[in-house]
Structure formats: structure tokens, C-alpha cells
Amino acid sequence: MKEYKTDVGRGCTFCNGDTPEDTSAKACRGCYKLGEYDWLADIPEACEGDIFEVRFKNTRKGFYRNASDVRLEVGDIVAVEASPGHDIGIVSLTGDMVAKQMKRTGFRSDGVEFKKIYRKARPADIVKWQEAIALEHRTMIRSRVIAADLGLNMKIGDVEYQGDKMKAIFYYIADERVDFRELIKIFAEQFRIRIEMKQIGARQEAGRIGGIGSCGRELCCSTWMSGFVSVTTNSARFQEISLNPQKLAGQCGKLKCCLNYEVDTYIDARREFPRINAPLETLEGNYYLVKSDIFKKQLSFSSDPNNAVNIVTVPLGRVREIMSMNRRGVKPDTLQSAQDMSAKEEQPDFKNVVGEESITRFDGGKSQSRRDGRRGGRSGRQGDGDRRRGDNDRRRGDGDKTVQRNEQRPKEEASRADDRGRRGRRRPDERTAGRGENTQPREGGQRQEPRGGQSQGRQGGRRRRPGGGNGGAAGGATGGGND
Numbered sequence: 001m002k003e004y005k006t007d008v009g010r011g012c013t014f015c016n017g018d019t020p021e022d023t024s025a026k027a028c029r030g031c032y033k034l035g036e037y038d039w040l041a042d043i044p045e046a047c048e049g050d051i052f053e054v055r056f057k058n059t060r061k062g063f064y065r066n067a068s069d070v071r072l073e074v075g076d077i078v079a080v081e082a083s084p085g086h087d088i089g090i091v092s093l094t095g096d097m098v099a100k101q102m103k104r105t106g107f108r109s110d111g112v113e114f115k116k117i118y119r120k121a122r123p124a125d126i127v128k129w130q131e132a133i134a135l136e137h138r139t140m141i142r143s144r145v146i147a148a149d150l151g152l153n154m155k156i157g158d159v160e161y162q163g164d165k166m167k168a169i170f171y172y173i174a175d176e177r178v179d180f181r182e183l184i185k186i187f188a189e190q191f192r193i194r195i196e197m198k199q200i201g202a203r204q205e206a207g208r209i210g211g212i213g214s215c216g217r218e219l220c221c222s223t224w225m226s227g228f229v230s231v232t233t234n235s236a237r238f239q240e241i242s243l244n245p246q247k248l249a250g251q252c253g254k255l256k257c258c259l260n261y262e263v264d265t266y267i268d269a270r271r272e273f274p275r276i277n278a279p280l281e282t283l284e285g286n287y288y289l290v291k292s293d294i295f296k297k298q299l300s301f302s303s304d305p306n307n308a309v310n311i312v313t314v315p316l317g318r319v320r321e322i323m324s325m326n327r328r329g330v331k332p333d334t335l336q337s338a339q340d341m342s343a344k345e346e347q348p349d350f351k352n353v354v355g356e357e358s359i360t361r362f363d364g365g366k367s368q369s370r371r372d373g374r375r376g377g378r379s380g381r382q383g384d385g386d387r388r389r390g391d392n393d394r395r396r397g398d399g400d401k402t403v404q405r406n407e408q409r410p411k412e413e414a415s416r417a418d419d420r421g422r423r424g425r426r427r428p429d430e431r432t433a434g435r436g437e438n439t440q441p442r443e444g445g446q447r448q449e450p451r452g453g454q455s456q457g458r459q460g461g462r463r464r465r466p467g468g469g470n471g472g473a474a475g476g477a478t479g480g481g482n483d
Contacts, residue, residue, distance in 0.1 A: 033210060239262065
């Protein structure tokens with residue numbers, strides 16, 4: 001069964017089989033430091049030279065001569081000459097690109113004897129190479145402990161073993177000169193190899209480790225930058241960048257190398273701007289320089305020397321005109337000319353056509369349907385509210401009618417009481433006839449009043465029985481006679 005293992009520091013993948021003869025290695029494109037793109041690879045007329053660029057761990061590279069005339073391509077793993085023994089590396093550039101790379105990196109080939117490329121790596125070489133790689137991390141940790149025990153002011157950042165395990169390179173950082181003669185003796189006794197101490201700077205260390213910068217891209221020192229120049233705060237001043245150490249410093253703790261990328265352009269553009277050491281004098285008052293925009297060729301002035309208030313932006317030509325007037329002792333009426341005051345500010349030509357600045361650009365159809373549903377629910381609830389308002393209005397109207405009825409009810413009751421009084425004053429035959437009338441339901445189907453009328457009539461009859469029952473009989477007879 002084959003086992004695959006990737007080494008990011010060297011940019012290759014190892015394939016280990018059941019036997020050492022089945023072991024192989026393959027280069028991974030883009031998975032290493034200081035990668036290049038061979039844009040002449042597809043041109044058939046490109047000549048093939050005998051000088052090749054070979055890369056090793058992290059940012060270490062070298063130029064070697066193909067003395068054995070082996071046909072090599074980019075990505076081939078080769079055994080190259082080392083001192084002592086041999087080393088294992090990966091071919092990174094061939095042909096005309098090697099000469100261009102030498103010129104870019106400042107490598108001078110005049111009078112230099114190139115080391116040789118022996119052959120392509122064999123399975124036995126790859127097995128030994130993997131054994132050497134496995135010792136690097138453990139050796140680095142042990143070497144740091146030894147350096148700390150000796151009290152040396154240095155930091156060992158990386159250890160790189162040679163392909164044949166005969167030699168190791170110790171990369172260290174130190175702010176001052178370090179006497180590591182005793183350290184080398186201890187390393188030789190502990191690790192049983194030849195020791196090479198190589199001092200690097202903070203930027204080289206950051207390039208060997210790698211990382212992501214504040215711009216979101218991989219560090220320049222680990223992708224393409226091989227030579228480092230000094231960076232000062234003057235580069236930030238020329239570009240009017242805030243002198244904030246936390247923003248100007250990179251991962252190495254030094255000033256960012258990208259501060260030098262555009263400083264020459266800013267210096268050339270600033271040559272057109274006059275040096276303003278005194279405020280501009282006008283009849284309105286003095287104006288002090290706040291900032292300058294070299295791209296728009298405009299300068300901003302403030303009426304207060306200590307605070308940025310009443311900011312006025314003036315073109316470069318107007319500033320030169322006012323400065324020449326002040327030298328002659330003349331003060332203009334205003335800082336801006338009449339033409340500048342009448343001119344309208346141009347709107348920015350940026351338009352969000354693609355919608356990249358919209359915070360709702362990732363909302364899908366579901367969210368839209370939910371919003372539509374909510375709007376529909378709101379409109380439905382609004383319709384229900386309108387219906388409820390209409391019902392309430394109807395109830396108010398019914399209530400008004402009820403109030404009117406209640407107001408009319410006392411009058412009706414008073415009239416009914418008068419009717420009952422008149423009935424009580426009638427003759428017995430009229431009362432009897434009135435009972436029949438009172439048995440009919442009144443308005444609204446209320447039968448309480450007829451019942452009261454019947455009971456009153458009965459009580460009236462009972463009151464008259466003890467004293468004059470004959471009168472009642474006579475009245476009935478009389479009534480019958482009248483009928």
C-alpha cells in the first residue's frame with residue numbers, strides 16, 4: 001500500500017511503497033517559496049542552455065551546470081554537487097529564463113565556476129533525503145536548548161539538512177556579534193554531522209517562514225522578493241501615510257517593504273508642488289496648509305493653525321498665484337477665485353454597477369419570498385383593521401340610535417302611565433273591555449306591561465268584591481244588557 005506525504009517547505013510530495021525501490025517524489029507546482037512562472041516554456045525557438053536553477057528548502061536556491069547532459073525539465077528531482085557530499089534539489093527554471101533570473105537577482109556569472117548536476121535522484125537518494133528531513137525539527141528544538149544553556153543572545157530559526165545527511169545549515173538571528181565556536185563543537189558532538197552557521201535578518205526569516213500580509217496576499221518576501229533594500233519613515237511621509245508603527249510594520253517587525261514600491265512616483269509628482277512654509281494671506285484672514293492631493297493637484301487649507309476647521313480646497317495654480325501676490329505685498333479678497341467658486345463639484349464617476357457594495361447581494365429568493373409574505377401579511381392585517389374600524393363605526397351608530405331610544409323611552413313610559421290612569425277612571429264595563437285590549441302585545445313584543453295591566457285589573461276587582469260584589473255582577477249584567 002502506498003503512502004503519500006507532502007513537504008511544504010520543499011514543495012514536493014513523497015510516495016512511499018512497500019519496498020525502497022517503490023519510493024518516489026514529485027514536485028508540487030505553487031507549493032513552495034519564491035515561485036516563478038516560465039512564460040517561455042511554450043516557445044519552441046527558446047534555446048536550452050546547460051545552466052539550471054535548482055531550489056531547496058524554503059527560499060534557498062542555486063544555479064548549477066548540467067555536466068552530464070541529462071535531459072531535465074522543470075520539476076525533476078536531481079542530485080547536485082555539495083561540499084561535502086551531494087544534495088537533493090528540484091529543478092525550478094530552464095532555458096532563457098535562467099539568464100533573466102540571474103540578471104534579476106544580481107548574480108554575476110563572470111569567473112564563477114558552477115557546481116554540477118550529477119543525475120536524477122534515485123529511489124535510494126529519496127529515501128535518505130526523507131530521513132534527513134525527519135531530523136530537522138528535532139535538531140532545531142535541541143539546538144535552541146543548547147544555545148540557551150550557553151547564554152548566547154541568538155535565535156535559531158530554521159535547520160536544513162543536506163540530502164545525504166552529512167551536513168546541516170543552522171539559520172540564526174542575532175542583534176550583535178555572537179561567538180558560537182563552543183556552540184559548533186557541542187552541535188558536532190550531539191548530531192554527528194558537519195555544522196554550517198548562517199546569519200539571516202528579520203526579513204529573510206519572515207520569508208522562510210511565510211505568512212499572509214495585511215493586504216490579504218502572501219508575503220512578498222516569500223513569493224518573489226529576493227533582494228531587500230532599506231526602508232525608512234521618509235517613504236511614509238512622502239506618501240502622507242499615518243506614522244502608526246502598528247500599521248507600518250510587517251510580520252518581521254520591520255517597516256513594510258511595500259512602502260518603497262510607489263515612493264518614486266510620489267517624489268516625482270511632488271516636484272510640481274511649491275514648498276509652503278508660511279500661511280497664505282487674504283483679506284478674510286490667514287490660511288494654513290492641511291494636506292495636499294498630488295493626484296488631483298489640489299491643496300487644502302484651514303483658517304486655524306492648530307485645528308482643521310473651515311477647510312478650503314484650492315487648485316495648485318491658484319496657490320501659486322496667491323503666493324506670488326503675497327510676495328508683492330498684495331492680499332486677495334478670498335482664497336478661492338471667482339471661477340473656482342462658481343464651478344460645481346464634479347460627482348465621483350464610481351458607480352456600483354455589479355452590486356458588490358450592497359449588503360443584501362447574497363440574499364436569495366427565500367428571503368425575498370419571506371419579505372413578500374410579510375408584506376402580504378401586513379396588508380392583510382391592515383385590511384382586517386379597516387374592517388374592524390368599519391364594525392366599530394357601525395357599533396357607534398347603533399349606540400347612538402340606542403341613546404336616542406333611551407332618551408325617547410321616558411316619554412313613552414309617561415304616555416303609557418297616562419293611558420293607564422285614564423283606564424283606571426273608566427267605568428267597569430270599559431275596564432272589562434280594556435282588559436281585552438291590554439292582552440295584545442305592545443311594541444317590541446314586550447309582555448311585561450300587559451301582565452302589569454292584567455294584575456292591576458284583577459287587584460281592582462278583588463278590592464271591589466268585599467264591598468260591592470253585586471255592583472260587579474250588576475255591572476256585568478248591565479254590560480250584557482247593553483250588548
